[in-house]
Amino acid sequence: MRVPFQTLCDTFYRVLTSVGYTGENARLCATLFAENQRDGVYSHGLNRFPGFVSGLHSKQIDYHATPVKIESFGALERWDGKMGVGLVNAHFCMDRTMTLAEKHSIGCIGLSNTNHWMRGGAYALQAAEAGFIGICWTNTTKLMPPWGSAEKSIGNNPMAIAIPREEGHILLDMAMSQYSNGKLEVLKIQDKTLPLPGGYDTSGNLSVDPAEILKSRRALPIGYWKGSGLALVLDTLAAVISGGQATHQIAEQKSEYAVSQVYIAINASGMMGAGILNETVEAIIKDFHSAAPLDENETVRYPGEGMLRTRLESLEKGVLVDEKQWQQLLEMQR
Amino acid sequence: MRVPFQTLCDTFYRVLTSVGYTGENARLCATLFAENQRDGVYSHGLNRFPGFVSGLHSKQIDYHATPVKIESFGALERWDGKMGVGLVNAHFCMDRTMTLAEKHSIGCIGLSNTNHWMRGGAYALQAAEAGFIGICWTNTTKLMPPWGSAEKSIGNNPMAIAIPREEGHILLDMAMSQYSNGKLEVLKIQDKTLPLPGGYDTSGNLSVDPAEILKSRRALPIGYWKGSGLALVLDTLAAVISGGQATHQIAEQKSEYAVSQVYIAINASGMMGAGILNETVEAIIKDFHSAAPLDENETVRYPGEGMLRTRLESLEKGVLVDEKQWQQLLEMQR
Numbered sequence: 001m002r003v004p005f006q007t008l009c010d011t012f013y014r015v016l017t018s019v020g021y022t023g024e025n026a027r028l029c030a031t032l033f034a035e036n037q038r039d040g041v042y043s044h045g046l047n048r049f050p051g052f053v054s055g056l057h058s059k060q061i062d063y064h065a066t067p068v069k070i071e072s073f074g075a076l077e078r079w080d081g082k083m084g085v086g087l088v089n090a091h092f093c094m095d096r097t098m099t100l101a102e103k104h105s106i107g108c109i110g111l112s113n114t115n116h117w118m119r120g121g122a123y124a125l126q127a128a129e130a131g132f133i134g135i136c137w138t139n140t141t142k143l144m145p146p147w148g149s150a151e152k153s154i155g156n157n158p159m160a161i162a163i164p165r166e167e168g169h170i171l172l173d174m175a176m177s178q179y180s181n182g183k184l185e186v187l188k189i190q191d192k193t194l195p196l197p198g199g200y201d202t203s204g205n206l207s208v209d210p211a212e213i214l215k216s217r218r219a220l221p222i223g224y225w226k227g228s229g230l231a232l233v234l235d236t237l238a239a240v241i242s243g244g245q246a247t248h249q250i251a252e253q254k255s256e257y258a259v260s261q262v263y264i265a266i267n268a269s270g271m272m273g274a275g276i277l278n279e280t281v282e283a284i285i286k287d288f289h290s291a292a293p294l295d296e297n298e299t300v301r302y303p304g305e306g307m308l309r310t311r312l313e314s315l316e317k318g319v320l321v322d323e324k325q326w327q328q329l330l331e332m333q334r
Numbered sequence: 335m336r337v338p339f340q341t342l343c344d345t346f347y348r349v350l351t352s353v354g355y356t357g358e359n360a361r362l363c364a365t366l367f368a369e370n371q372r373d374g375v376y377s378h379g380l381n382r383f384p385g386f387v388s389g390l391h392s393k394q395i396d397y398h399a400t401p402v403k404i405e406s407f408g409a410l411e412r413w414d415g416k417m418g419v420g421l422v423n424a425h426f427c428m429d430r431t432m433t434l435a436e437k438h439s440i441g442c443i444g445l446s447n448t449n450h451w452m453r454g455g456a457y458a459l460q461a462a463e464a465g466f467i468g469i470c471w472t473n474t475t476k477l478m479p480p481w482g483s484a485e486k487s488i489g490n491n492p493m494a495i496a497i498p499r500e501e502g503h504i505l506l507d508m509a510m511s512q513y514s515n516g517k518l519e520v521l522k523i524q525d526k527t528l529p530l531p532g533g534y535d536t537s538g539n540l541s542v543d544p545a546e547i548l549k550s551r552r553a554l555p556i557g558y559w560k561g562s563g564l565a566l567v568l569d570t571l572a573a574v575i576s577g578g579q580a581t582h583q584i585a586e587q588k589s590e591y592a593v594s595q596v597y598i599a600i601n602a603s604g605m606m607g608a609g610i611l612n613e614t615v616e617a618i619i620k621d622f623h624s625a626a627p628l629d630e631n632e633t634v635r636y637p638g639e640g641m642l643r644t645r646l647e648s649l650e651k652g653v654l655v656d657e658k659q660w661q662q663l664l665e666m667q668r
Contacts, residue, residue, distance in 0.1 A: 073439035073605050075409045105407035106442045108600070133571065146625055148634045153625040161567050163574065170570060172563045196558055197531065197540065206531065222557025224530055229506045229637035233495050236504060236618050237467065240497065240602050240611060248621035266442070268574050271407050277574060284570050287582035291480055291487040300482045303563035 001326065002318030008034040012049060014333040019056050021063040025088045032087045036119045038319045040310035043182060044118040046325045052118075053332065060257055061085055061115050067092055070112075070243070075104035078243055081114030083258060090117040093263045094126050094134060101132055101265040109263040112244025116256065121173030121307075123263070124162035128169040131269030131277075134162045139235040139247050141256040144177050147228035150217050155247040156180070157234040162304070164269060165281045171304030176231035178220040184210040238262050335660065336652030342368040346383060348667040353390050355397040359422045366421045370453045372653045374644030375507075377516060378452040380659045386452075387666065394591055395419055395449050401426055404446075404577070409438035412577055415448030417592060424451040427597045428460050428468060435466055435599040443597040446578025450590065455507030455641075457597070458496035462503040465603030465611075468496045473569040473581050475590040478511050481562035484552050489581040490514070491568040496638070498603060499615045505638030510565035512554040518544040572596050 003011075012030035016022070021029070033052075037045030055061040065084035069077060077100065081089040093109045100107025117123065120136055127134025140155035156177040163170040179198040187194065188210040197206040199213030199220045206220075213219055221227030239246035244260035269277050291300045314320065337345075346364035350356070355363070367386075371379030389395040399418030403411060411434065415423040427443045434441025451457065454470055461468025474489035490509040497504040513532040521528065522544040531540040533547030533554045540554075547553055555561030573580035578594035603611050625634045648654065 071605075073601075074437065076439035076600065076605070103408065104438055104440075105410035106438075106440055106598075108440045133574065146622065146634050148627055148629070148632060149625040150628055151625045153622065153634075161564075161571075163567065163570050170567060172560075172567045174557070174560045174563070178557055178560075222560050223508070223512055224556075226506075226508045226512075226556050229508070230495075232618070232622060232636060233497065233504060233506045236497050236615055237495075239614055239618065240467065240606070241600065243606065246614070246618050246621075248618060264440075266410065266575065267407075271405075271410070272574070272577065280573055280580070281570055284566070284573065284580050284582060287580075288480065288487065288566060291483040291485045293482055294484055295482070298482060300480050300487075302566060 001323050002314075002320055003326065004318050005034060005038050005315055008037060008046075008319050008321070011329055011333060015049070015053060015329065016056075018333055019053060021056060025085065026063070028091060029085055029087050032091065032118065032122055034319070035122060037321065038311055038314040039307050040314070040320075041119050041121070041307075042320075043180070046321055046329060048118060050328060050332065055115070060255070067111065067114075075100050075106060076108040076110070076241070078110045078112070078241075081111050083113055083115065086115035086117040087122075089114045090123045090136070090261065090263075091126060093261070094123040094136065094265065097263040097265040098127060098130055098132050098267075101267040102270065105267050105271055107265050108241065110238070110242030110244070111261040111263065112242040113258045114261060115259070117261070119173065120158045120160035121162070121171050124160035124173065125169060125171055127265050128162035128164040128171070131164050131267070131274055133164070133266040133268045134160070135264040136160055136262060137234050137238065138261040139238045139245075139250065139259055141253075142247055142251040143181065144221060144228075144231060145218055146232065147221060147225040152217065153248075154228065154231045155235050155250075157231045157238075157247075159234060163281060164274075164277060165285065166278050167282070168308040169304055170281065170285070170302055171307065173303075174222070176221055176227045176234070178222050178227075181214075181219065184214055184219065188214060335657050336648075336654055337660065338652050339368060339372050339649055342371060342380075342653050342655070345663055345667060349383070349387060349663065350390075352667055353387060355390060359419065360397070362425060363419055363421050366425065366452065366456055368653070369456060371655065372645055372648040373641050374648070374654075375453050375455070375641075376654075377514070380655055380663060382452060384662060384666065389449070394589070401445065401448075409434050409440060410442040410444070410575070412444045412446070412575075415445050417447055417449065420449035420451040421456075423448045424457045424470070424595065424597075425460060427595070428457040428470065428599065431597040431599040432461060432464055432466050432601075435601040436604065439601050439605055441599050442575065444572070444576030444578070445595045445597065446576040447592045448595060449593070451595070453507065454492045454494035455496070455505050458494035458507065459503060459505055461599050462496035462498040462505070465498050465601070465608055467498070467600040467602045468494070469598040470494055470596060471568050471572065472595040473572045473579075473584065473593050475587075476581055476585040477515065478555060478562075478565065479552055480566065481555060481559040484550065486551065487582075488562065488565045489569050489584075491565045491572075491581075493568060497615060498608075498611060499619065500612050501616070502642040503638055504615065504619070504636055505641065507637075508556070510555055510561045510568070512556050512561075515548075515553065518548055518553065522548060
């Protein structure tokens with residue numbers, strides 16, 4: 001079923017107020033959840049909201065907290081998220097990073113002690129909307145085996161990069177695992193296979209069978225050894241730049257909290273002018289779109305293109321929601 | 335066969351002087367080529383040197399040129415490489431980026447009109463050696479089909495990230511293609527298969543057969559659609575930040591020159607002190623090494639670990655060179 005975007009925002013907000021989380025930040029938090037659903041990022045929208053609200057209830061997430069600046073090093077700052085709402089902390093930090101980039105052309109923030117931001121792409125897009133290049137990544141608990149092991153010991157550390165473009169920003173938003181564990185679980189239950197090899201079976205062969213991959217515990221990092229290496233590097237950078245926890249420390253906790261994140265903004269439109277920026281990016285996309293597709297009914301899509309289509313459809317026809325999840329949400333606000 | 339590292343440096347240098355390229359920069363250039371070979375990066379060492387010297391001869395590479403600052407935006411600068419020696423330009427720019435990072439904690443340079451830097455990892459390591467986090471990437475000509483096409487239309491845009499560590503820096507140095515075209519060609523000639531699927535065969539199935547992949551022209555980006563997206567993003571960032579050419583413009587030339595690059599340095603040791611920096615990174619690597627290897631005779635290796643082993647072996651026993659290539663080099667200096 002589909003519900004109007006504004007209804008989704010308002011319903012999320014009412015649920016938040018029902019647990020005591022009110023005001024501007026709660027409104028922002030509700031909107032970010034609704035936007036994830038609107039943009040087709042169903043893995044980090046409505047389905048995650050009940051768990052998020054539980055986190056508020058249990059006080060694992062402190063909605064009273066706001067980030068505190070710990071250290072200032074010119075164009076780079078360290079902030080402590082104080083275990084506040086991950087989405088709101090992330091939005092705040094990208095905003096602050098843009099302020100640094102306004103002054104220095106490039107700005108960087110390391111954020112420690114924050115909570116799950118849901119969808120990294122949201123904050124990269126926030127920068128692109130304002131004419132900045134936005135780059136951000138987070139570490140996670142141990143979710144993936146490194147190349148050469150079957151023991152989960154590295155994070156999948158999603159990274160998002162957005163570049164402003166008038167007709168639709170370029171947005172790359174990707175975890176370092178080829179498929180998430182959640183995806184493998186869902187396909188296993190549905191008795192479906194993966195479209196492409198996503199890990200090894202228990203005999204050590206590449207496999208499209210989610211059940212086998214979950215059994216072997218050898219899900220693939222993107223690009224085999226390369227994504228495994230990049231995951232380690234992103235975690236190390238997050239810990240070093242923020243001064244916060246690395247994956248190995250997060251994994252010692254009972255659950256995933258107090259993660260570390262990095263935000264980078266580059267004042268692209270300020271440096272070169274919005275017009276030239278857009279011409280440069282547009283020429284690249286135009287050439288990209290000229291590549292002959294393998295399937296003549298398809299087009300070759302830049303990262304973010306599919307999301308934009310989903311967004312426009314959601315705004316026109318309403319946001320797609322799972323009926324059961326939607327009913328659950330309506331009950332939560334009572 | 336093996337030759338002493340210093341002999342390799344000196345021989346490269348003598349060949350450069352024989353074509354008129356002398357002085358400090360020629361010495362640096364020779365050393366960078368020798369270091370690539372020393373570190374086991376045989377794809378960008380001795381085997382590429384004759385081609386490089388041809389570039390000097392043909393004046394496609396102007397060894398008299400030095401980079402010129404075009405614009406200064408605080409912590410970010412744009413430099414024009416003036417079609418000079420790619421390796422020397424890259425070394426200069428990472429050095430300059432560190433100067434910016436000394437002042438602002440993070441520094442960024444966009445370099446336009448430069449030539450092939452051979453091995454991106456060299457410049458990231460240069461930063462790590464000085465206590466900085468080093469990040470750099472380059473665009474290239476069209477080398478790879480984007481996801482959903484068999485038409486080469488994106489670069490493989492290698493990216494390198496290094497993080498300082500006393501016992502050996504973390505160094506990730508990776509192109510966005512799973513295997514380079516060069517690698518596929520070599521294995522095809524040797525009638526060997528790839529260790530892991532590296533593209534599609536002509537029937538549209540994932541394949542380990544280099545001949546089939548070269549025929550279908552569908553080599554894999556790392557992580558399928560993800561690496562394809564990242565390649566496009568890195569090219570766009572390089573063009574936007576440097577103001578230089580994007581891949582589609584480079585591909586209009588007869589050969590690959592006047593590429594665009596980005597350098598980022600973060601003054602990690604300056605910000606947090608070299609001691610705490612090293613403790614943080616060391617704790618991450620210690621935990622990483624504790625993951626049980628699949629093969630009990632192997633260890634799980636962080637990016638850069640294998641390279642360091644090769645380097646130490648090269649310094650102890652001499653640098654491994656192909657005998658034929660070495661003879662060719664000796665003849666070049668006459």
